[in-house]
Amino acid sequence: MSPTILILDDEELIRSSLRDYFEDIGWSVVTAESAEEAENIIRTEHIDYATVDLRLSGRNGADFALGARRKFPSMKILLFSGSFNYALSDEMIEAGFSQKNMLGKPIDSIGVILDALLGIPD
Helix, strand or coil, rough: CEEEEEEEECCCCHHHHHHHHHHHHHCCCEEECHHHHHHHHHHHCCCCCEEEEECCCCCCCHHHHHHHHHHCCCCCCEEEEEECCCCCCCHHHCCCCHHHHEECCCCCCHHHHHHHHHCCCC
């Protein structure tokens, strides 16, 4: 059975690029453009991995990631930030997030995302 990944990003081009990449390597993909939409998805679908943009309109990605981690601790979550100074909050660290869960934008190669996801410790 192939892994399922949730792609949470408010930019359509990023969602579609990541969707195409992960579908091409045989993963099941669901996408969301808001934290609220992503929350609805994880209530009804099993998600193994998630890529989460931290800056979203409405609720931010960190808020979604914290809630998802509490409800589904085995979900591997990769956080994206365009800010080079982004520091994980104490709450994020207490929930088990570390720099291994972070990637900065822009990304040189889309394969880096897969490597980062697979490198997140259990």
